[in-house]
Amino acid sequence: xxxxxxxxxxxxxxxxxxxxxxxxxxxxxxxxxxxxxxxxxxxxxxxxxxxxxxxxxxxxxxxxxxxxxxxxxxxxxxxxxxxxxxxxxxxxxxxxxxxxxxxxxxxxxxxxxxxxxxxxxxxxxxxxxxxxxxxxxxxxxxxxxxxxxxxxxxxxxxxxxxxxxxxxxxxxxxxxxxxxxxxxxxxxxxxxxxxxxxxxxxxxxxxxxxxxxxxxxxxxxxxxxxxxxxxxxxxxxxxxxxxxxxxxxxxxxxxxxxxxxxxxxxxxxxxxxxxxxxxxxxxxxxxxxxxxxxxxxxxxxxxxxxxxxxxxxxxxxxxxxxxxxxxxxxxxxxxxxxxxxxxxxxxxxxxxxxxxxxxxxxxx
Amino acid sequence: xxxxxxxxxxxxxxxxxxxxxxxxxxxxxxxxxxxxxxxxxxxxxxxxxxxxxxxxxxxxxxxxxxxxxxxxxxxxxxxxxxxxxxxxxxxxxxxxxxxxxxxxxxxxxxxxxxxxxxxxxxxxxxxxxxxxxxxxxxxxxxxxxxxxxxxxxxxxxxxxxxxxxxxxxxxxxxxxxxxxxxxxxxxxxxxxxxxxxxxxxxxxxxxxxxxxxxxxxxxxxxxxxxxxxxxxxxxxxxxxxxxxxxxxxxxxxxxxxxxxxxxxxxxxxxxxxxxxxxxxxxxxxxxxxxxxxxxxxxxxxxxxxxxxxxxxxx
Numbered sequence: 001x002x003x004x005x006x007x008x009x010x011x012x013x014x015x016x017x018x019x020x021x022x023x024x025x026x027x028x029x030x031x032x033x034x035x036x037x038x039x040x041x042x043x044x045x046x047x048x049x050x051x052x053x054x055x056x057x058x059x060x061x062x063x064x065x066x067x068x069x070x071x072x073x074x075x076x077x078x079x080x081x082x083x084x085x086x087x088x089x090x091x092x093x094x095x096x097x098x099x100x101x102x103x104x105x106x107x108x109x110x111x112x113x114x115x116x117x118x119x120x121x122x123x124x125x126x127x128x129x130x131x132x133x134x135x136x137x138x139x140x141x142x143x144x145x146x147x148x149x150x151x152x153x154x155x156x157x158x159x160x161x162x163x164x165x166x167x168x169x170x171x172x173x174x175x176x177x178x179x180x181x182x183x184x185x186x187x188x189x190x191x192x193x194x195x196x197x198x199x200x201x202x203x204x205x206x207x208x209x210x211x212x213x214x215x216x217x218x219x220x221x222x223x224x225x226x227x228x229x230x231x232x233x234x235x236x237x238x239x240x241x242x243x244x245x246x247x248x249x250x251x252x253x254x255x256x257x258x259x260x261x262x263x264x265x266x267x268x269x270x271x272x273x274x275x276x277x278x279x280x281x282x283x284x285x286x287x288x289x290x291x292x293x294x295x296x297x298x299x300x301x302x303x304x305x306x307x308x309x310x311x312x313x314x315x316x317x318x319x320x321x322x323x324x325x326x327x328x329x330x331x332x333x334x335x336x337x338x339x340x341x342x343x344x345x346x347x348x349x350x351x352x353x354x355x356x357x358x359x360x361x362x363x364x
Numbered sequence: 365x366x367x368x369x370x371x372x373x374x375x376x377x378x379x380x381x382x383x384x385x386x387x388x389x390x391x392x393x394x395x396x397x398x399x400x401x402x403x404x405x406x407x408x409x410x411x412x413x414x415x416x417x418x419x420x421x422x423x424x425x426x427x428x429x430x431x432x433x434x435x436x437x438x439x440x441x442x443x444x445x446x447x448x449x450x451x452x453x454x455x456x457x458x459x460x461x462x463x464x465x466x467x468x469x470x471x472x473x474x475x476x477x478x479x480x481x482x483x484x485x486x487x488x489x490x491x492x493x494x495x496x497x498x499x500x501x502x503x504x505x506x507x508x509x510x511x512x513x514x515x516x517x518x519x520x521x522x523x524x525x526x527x528x529x530x531x532x533x534x535x536x537x538x539x540x541x542x543x544x545x546x547x548x549x550x551x552x553x554x555x556x557x558x559x560x561x562x563x564x565x566x567x568x569x570x571x572x573x574x575x576x577x578x579x580x581x582x583x584x585x586x587x588x589x590x591x592x593x594x595x596x597x598x599x600x601x602x603x604x605x606x607x608x609x610x611x612x613x614x615x616x617x618x619x620x621x622x623x624x625x626x627x628x629x630x631x632x633x634x635x636x637x638x639x640x641x642x643x644x645x646x647x648x649x650x651x652x653x654x655x656x657x658x659x660x661x662x663x664x665x666x667x668x669x670x671x672x673x674x675x676x677x678x
Contacts, residue, residue: 072470126654127608133595134647141644252640263474273468306485306587313479317461320471 014330015279018270018323022285026292033296040299043175049288049295050181051165055080055242057184057287059262060269061191062235064283065228067266068195069221070208070275071121071128073229075113076236076262078139080255083109083240085143088152088161088250095158102161106241107234113139114233121229122222136259140252147252154248164245180242185284187238192280204228208275264312265290268319272327290315396515396581397422397574398593399622402600403519403526404570406618408563409601410530412543412610413469415567417458417476419593420484422575425451427484429576430493430585440497444576451572452565454480459564463557477594485587494584515577522570527615539563543610596643599650600625625649 034041059076066073087106091097097105113135120131154162167179195201207214207221215221239258244250269286271278293315294308401418408415429447433440458476462469530536541549542556550556579585604621606613625646632642 120651120655124655125658126651130602130608130654131651133599133602134651136595137640137643137647138651141641141647144638144640144644260474260478263471264478267471267474273471306489307482309478309482310480310486311482313475313477313482316475316478317472320467320475321461321465324465324467 014326015270015277015282018326019279019282019285021322022269022282022289026285026289029289029293029296033299037296037299040296043173045295045299047176047178049292050176051178051246052295053288053291054180054184055239055246056258056261056265056291057284058187058235058239058242059258060265060283060287061188061280062232062239063259063262063266064269064271064278064280065191065204065235066128066232067263067271067273068208068275068278069204069225069228070211071225071228072132072263072273073114073117073232073236074129074132074259074263075117075135075139076232076239077255077258077260078136078143079110079113079233079236080240080243080258081253082113082139082143083107083237084243084247084254085147085152085250085252087241088157088244091158091161092152092156097158099160099164102244103238103241106244107237110237110240111230111234114230114236115226117233118226118229122225132259140256144252149252151252152250157244157248161245162248180245183238184242187235188280188284195280200224200227205276208277210276261290264316267323268316270319270323272323277327286319396513396519397578397590398597399600399626400515400519400522400574400577401567401571401593401597402618402622403522403615404563404567405597405601406526406604406606406613406615407530407539408567409598409606409608410543410610410613411539411560411563412546413462413560413563414473414598414608415455415458415469415476415564416473416594416598417454417480418567418571418574418597419590420477420480421451421454421568421571422578422590422593423484423587424454424480424487424575425572426575426579426585426589427487427587430579431487433496434493440500447576448569448572451575452569455565455568455571456561458568459561462564463561481587481591484589488585488587490587492584492586496580496583500580513581515574515581518573518577523615523619530615535559540611543612545611596625596646599646603646603650603653605653 030041059080062076063073083106086109087102090105091102117128117131117135120126120135121128124131165178165180168176169179169182170177195204203214203219203224204227206217206219207224211221240255243254247254265287266278266283267273267286268290269278269282269284271283271286290312293311297308297311401422405415405418425447428450429443432438432446433443438446454476458469458472461467462472530539538549538554538559541552541554542559546556575590578590582589600621601613601618602608603625604613604618606618628645628649629642632645633639
């Protein structure tokens with residue numbers, strides 16, 4: 001790399017670099033897979049990926065929102081289940097409702113659930129990991145009680161529900177731009193813009209980056225954390241809507257296990273689990289990368305389908321190692337630029353759980 | 365502790381047979397193997413880390429053991445050792461990555477959770493491996509010491525050893541210090557990375573043991589063995605008063621929490637309450653166990669402040 005290119009590269013923020021790397025890996029893997037899998041670079045595959053990634057992509061954005069402020073939300077999977085079930089249930093009784101109404105209901109349900117999380121974390125001062133571990137179970141219990149074991153059947157839902165997933169905005173040579181995908185992209189873009197431009201967004205990052213300093217600077221942490229959890233809940237609700245249009249029949253176990261996928265996607269997308277860094281767009285790309293790899297591996301006949309999870313685990317590991325090394329190198333470079341060539345990086349080696357789990361009482 | 369007393373009272377009211385030895389054993393029935401892992405998880409969390417992968421390692425070790433056994437060319441004992449080794453290696457791998465790259469254990473063990481579950485599925489695919497020699501099944505189901513099955517004996521022995529190590533031994537002191545402040549520990553000369561590595565290896569090994577015992581009890585191994593157990597395990601540790609931030613907690617507290625959770629599950633189960641709802645109750649308990657002391661403390665502060673301003677001259 002020439003010094004001119006290096007300088008230009010250095011001017012890019014770490015977040016941009018991470019996003020570009022992710023984009024590069026996605027494109028790269030598509031090229032690699034395309035070369036030895038038949039029919040890979042087809043519209044059908046593109047459509048498959050774009051529709052299947054929607055749920056996890058929205059959840060990754062939700063998770064990122066919470067992780068930025070150094071918290072975590074393990075209850076998103078249960079929130080998806082609750083909102084999917086309740087929305088579907090509502091629709092069977094009110095078949096006049098159109099998609100917009102349904103989306104609003106789903107998001108409202110999610111927001112309510114998210115506010116419980118927010119209350120406990122922000123005002124109850126209970127660490128997010130504990131709260132959401134508990135609400136993961138509690139929400140699931142609530143919907144289990146509500147459903148009484150009965151499923152909401154696809155046949156009872158209004159006709160538009162089942163076709164919603166296939167609605168296409170634009171179609172070029174077999175490559176469809178599905179509506180659900182457009183919605184997901186729109187959500188990510190809006191959130192990315194909001195976090196960058198609005199003061200609320202920057203404060204959220206600040207809390208995650210250094211809670212103590214944020215507190216002394218007078219940032220209203222509880223309110224911001226509350227907002228992030230309510231927002232994450234609303235997003236999870238939207239994901240519940242997406243789940244409903246995808247699945248049709250909803251059971252009380254809908255959405256189980258999605259929380260881990262959402263954290264994985266966010267982490268792969270460069271969102272640091274310590275908070276304070278990473279972007280919405282990165283989380284979105286993380287979700288796409290994971291989904292692309294999963295669906296691609298399935299198409300390679302030599303690789304058994306059971307490799308999916310094992311490969312995913314390795315991927316996450318690599319992503320985190322890469323992210324950590326990048327982070328360290330940038331910090332070192334920044335420190336040197338600010339303090340001069342003899343500066344050392346005085347990083348705390350305390351990577352223990354306490355700096356990750358977040359939400360704990362600062363005045364302990 | 366209060367909760368435990370209440371649950372015991374409720375249980376006694378529900379059934380006159382509560383104090384029988386049989387029921388005592390029955391209490392543990394569902395969770396024999398889980399609670400063995402709870403013991404090591406206590407150490408891990410006190411040191412400020414977490415291991416989300418334990419349930420997957422349980423499945424992974426069982427899968428390794430089952431496959432080695434299936435080849436027919438090795439005695440079962442070798443297969444079991446292979447399974448234990450697999451567990452230890454799993455722990456070693458994660459521990460190494462965590463200490464070498466200074467990565468958060470939450471993420472690394474999350475990758476482990478997904479990865480090792482996947483590995484178990486790669487090994488076993490969709491099959492279920494059974495057909496173990498009689499003594500293996502017996503080990504899982506029969507009793508060893510008096511009326512106690514093998515797994516329970518291991519649990520109690522492990523609990524005692526853990527208590528001694530944690531609260532009386534030098535190693536235990538190091539674990540607490542590391543949990544409190546890893547940097548301070550390092551500057552005080554504690555080999556932080558070495559301790560953490562050892563903890564993760566032990567975690568993997570114990571998970572492997574638990575997985576194999578579970579397989580012995582079930583009589584067969586599938587790729588989904590012990591799926592989702594990790595939440596229960598972590599909940600039991602946290603309920604026992606161990607701070608998620610590390611640095612505090614007692615083995616006694618955890619033992620009480622284990623007993624409490626088992627009581628609740630047992631009692632609710634007898635009352636025909638669904639498993640999912642049981643988990644919900646435990647979830648409420650978990651949150652309450654941290655929330656209530658917090659609120660109590662805040663109320664105490666508020667009233668103290670009010671008293672102070674009342675006494676101060678206007």
